[in-house]
Structure formats: structure tokens, C-alpha cells
Amino acid sequence: MKVAVVTDSTAYIPSNIREKLDIHMAPLSVIFGDSSYREEMDLNTKDFYMMVRDAVELPKTSQPSIGFVTELYQKLAEDHDAIISIHLSSGISGTYQTALSAGQMVDGVDVYAFDSEISCMPQGFYVLEAAEMAQNGASPEQIIDRLNEMKQSMRAYFMVDDLSHLKRGGRLNGAQAFVGSMLQVKPLLHFVDTKIVPFEKIRTRKKALNRLKSLFAEDADLGKPMKAVVIEGNRPVEAEELKQELQAQYPHVELSVSYFGPVIGTHLGEGSIGLSWYIK
Known part of the structure; x- marks a missing residue:
């Protein structure tokens, strides 16, 4: 079984590691006034903190659109049997719910959405583990079982x-x-x-x-x-x-x-x- 691993940008996994482990990313965005920036793509962290200092109001944040996530899943479905999609905590963002909904809209691939119940590199720990297991031929069920095991000591x-x-x-x-x-x-x-x-x-x-x-x-x-x-x-x-x-x-x-x-x-x-x- 060929398993793809997807996460969102809030795992903050460096691009070279994402490329090496074939991790796919759905970016969240920050919005300053009328300008929207996809984190990890349009805006780096250093520039962001400089912009916040100069901003009159705090920026707003937005999750990936269901259209973006669905399109990503459809592309992965062309050469994968399953997708493990790991996201920031459902208690602070609707991204996990978007992954669940998008998974129901895509044919030809089984989507396993996983709520990390956390964010940043702790979320990334789950992603890295899943990606390494996928490269070693683990089934999606084995990967999800391992992620739930990790959650016990996280x-x-x-x-x-x-x-x-x-x-x-x-x-x-x-x-x-x-x-x-x-x-x-x-x-x-x-x-x-x-x-x-x-x-x-x-x-x-x-x-x-x-x-x-x-x-x-x-x-x-x-x-x-x-x-x-x-x-x-x-x-x-x-x-x-x-x-x-x-x-x-x-x-x-x-x-x-x-x-x-x-x-x-x-x-x-x-x-x-x-x-x-x-x-x-």
C-alpha cells in the first residue's frame, strides 16, 4: 500500500525535511489588513514578527480552504492508496474538520484525518513518525495506532x-x-x-x-x-x-x-x- 502523509503549515517542518520524507503541506494564512500571506510560503517567521511590531492591529488567521485540501487529496489519489492527514488541534482551528470533510469528497483513496490535539513541532513529531513509517511500508492502520500510542506520552x-x-x-x-x-x-x-x-x-x-x-x-x-x-x-x-x-x-x-x-x-x-x- 502506498500511503501519503499530509499536514498543515503549523507543524513548522522545514521544507528540506518535507521534501526528503515526501510530506505534503496545506498552508494556513495570516491576514494583515487586505493582504493575505500563506505561512511557510509567502511569509517567513522573521519577517512576520517585524510586521506585527509595526501593525496597528493584530493580524487575523485563516485555515486552508476545503477546495485547496480536496484538490490536494485528489492529486495524491492518483498514485496513493491512502492518505494520513495530521493537523493542529481541533480546539483552536477548523483545519482538522476541513480535512475530515475533504476526505469524504474524494474518491479512490482512503483518508485518515488525525487530530494532533496540539500544534507546532509537537504536531510535527506525529508527522515525521508517520512519514518515516509510510516510507518503510507501514499500513495506514499501523501508522494511526502508533500516533495514538505517541499521544499517551506527548x-x-x-x-x-x-x-x-x-x-x-x-x-x-x-x-x-x-x-x-x-x-x-x-x-x-x-x-x-x-x-x-x-x-x-x-x-x-x-x-x-x-x-x-x-x-x-x-x-x-x-x-x-x-x-x-x-x-x-x-x-x-x-x-x-x-x-x-x-x-x-x-x-x-x-x-x-x-x-x-x-x-x-x-x-x-x-x-x-x-x-x-x-x-x-
């Missing part, structure tokens, strides 16, 4: 430097927990039941980063092989330093650095830092 926490983006964008559930102290806290957030919710209030950036490391240690100290990623919102030096620190302490963990691109960066804001991992 963890992700992120610190937001400024809650106003999430509050204005309506993507933070339980935002009232921070009313009255928004300017003072550097909150840790995580995904619960597909939604972004507060995890802990923390008073300073340094303490928030230390808390991220202590949460990571709870699993890393077990000594099991793990994959982990530090995710940064236009803070590459800080992210690399955190990665090097963790790598020195936990040589059994495969660590990388990734980023909050335009769509997710619209909601989290510049200066955010995330840490995600799963047990291999």
Missing part, C-alpha cells in the same frame, strides 16, 4: 510573554483566571481536551523557564529514550541556550529547536518559549 508546555494576543484572539480558555494580574505573570499554558488552558501562574520569566525545566525533568529523569523540542517565538539564542543546557544534562534525549511561526505566533506573541517531548 507533553507540551509554553510560556507566553504577553497574554494580550491570546486574550484578543479568543484562543485562551480560562483567561479569566488571569484577570487583574495579566501584566505581572508569565503564565505557563498547555493543551487540555484540544484547548489551550492555563497551567500555572508564574511571576517572572526566569521562574517560568525553571518551571518548564522541572516539568521536563519529571519524565527525562526516568532515563527512557525521548524526543524533545524547544520552541521559540523570535528568541533563537535563548532557545538554543535552553537546548544546550538540557542536552548536557540529559544525553539520552534527542533535542531540537523549532519556532512559533506566523499563525501560532499571532496568538502567542513574540517572546514565547515552549518545551515539548514524548517517550520514544
Whole structure:
């Protein structure tokens, strides 16, 4: 069986890796006024954060159209038996639902839509695993079973430097927990039941980063092989330093650095830092 792997741009998988593993991408977009930009295609992350600083209003974001996704599936159906389509959490975007609907409109191929219940490189972890399994001849059922197994140990926490983006964008559930102290806290957030919710209030950036490391240690100290990623919102030096620190302490963990691109960066804001991992 020939299995294609599709994801959306919010997995933020570099183009050279997508090409190597034959991963197909449906881009989400950010909209500044009357101008729309497809992330990872029309707009890179560095330019995005510069544009946000100069913008009077926050940009809006939009998911891929059902027409785009259907057309992509139809093209893949010409030489594939099945499609695994992995997307950002259904609690913050309708992209997964679009994949489900598009899959029902395409003949000649079986579409397996997978809700990562997360975003960014944690979503990418699922995509990379699926792509490697597909290249090694795994069936779509075997791939989905493995992704659900990964989900059991997947963890992700992120610190937001400024809650106003999430509050204005309506993507933070339980935002009232921070009313009255928004300017003072550097909150840790995580995904619960597909939604972004507060995890802990923390008073300073340094303490928030230390808390991220202590949460990571709870699993890393077990000594099991793990994959982990530090995710940064236009803070590459800080992210690399955190990665090097963790790598020195936990040589059994495969660590990388990734980023909050335009769509997710619209909601989290510049200066955010995330840490995600799963047990291999």
C-alpha cells in the first residue's frame, strides 16, 4: 500500500525535511489588513514578527480552504492508496474538520484525518513518525495506532510573554483566571481536551523557564529514550541556550529547536518559549 502523509503549515517542518520524507503541506494564512500571506510560503517567521511590531492591529488567521485540501487529496489519489492527514488541534482551528470533510469528497483513496490535539513541532513529531513509517511500508492502520500510542506520552508546555494576543484572539480558555494580574505573570499554558488552558501562574520569566525545566525533568529523569523540542517565538539564542543546557544534562534525549511561526505566533506573541517531548 502506498500511503501519503499530509499536514498543515503549523507543524513548522522545514521544507528540506518535507521534501526528503515526501510530506505534503496545506498552508494556513495570516491576514494583515487586505493582504493575505500563506505561512511557510509567502511569509517567513522573521519577517512576520517585524510586521506585527509595526501593525496597528493584530493580524487575523485563516485555515486552508476545503477546495485547496480536496484538490490536494485528489492529486495524491492518483498514485496513493491512502492518505494520513495530521493537523493542529481541533480546539483552536477548523483545519482538522476541513480535512475530515475533504476526505469524504474524494474518491479512490482512503483518508485518515488525525487530530494532533496540539500544534507546532509537537504536531510535527506525529508527522515525521508517520512519514518515516509510510516510507518503510507501514499500513495506514499501523501508522494511526502508533500516533495514538505517541499521544499517551506527548507533553507540551509554553510560556507566553504577553497574554494580550491570546486574550484578543479568543484562543485562551480560562483567561479569566488571569484577570487583574495579566501584566505581572508569565503564565505557563498547555493543551487540555484540544484547548489551550492555563497551567500555572508564574511571576517572572526566569521562574517560568525553571518551571518548564522541572516539568521536563519529571519524565527525562526516568532515563527512557525521548524526543524533545524547544520552541521559540523570535528568541533563537535563548532557545538554543535552553537546548544546550538540557542536552548536557540529559544525553539520552534527542533535542531540537523549532519556532512559533506566523499563525501560532499571532496568538502567542513574540517572546514565547515552549518545551515539548514524548517517550520514544
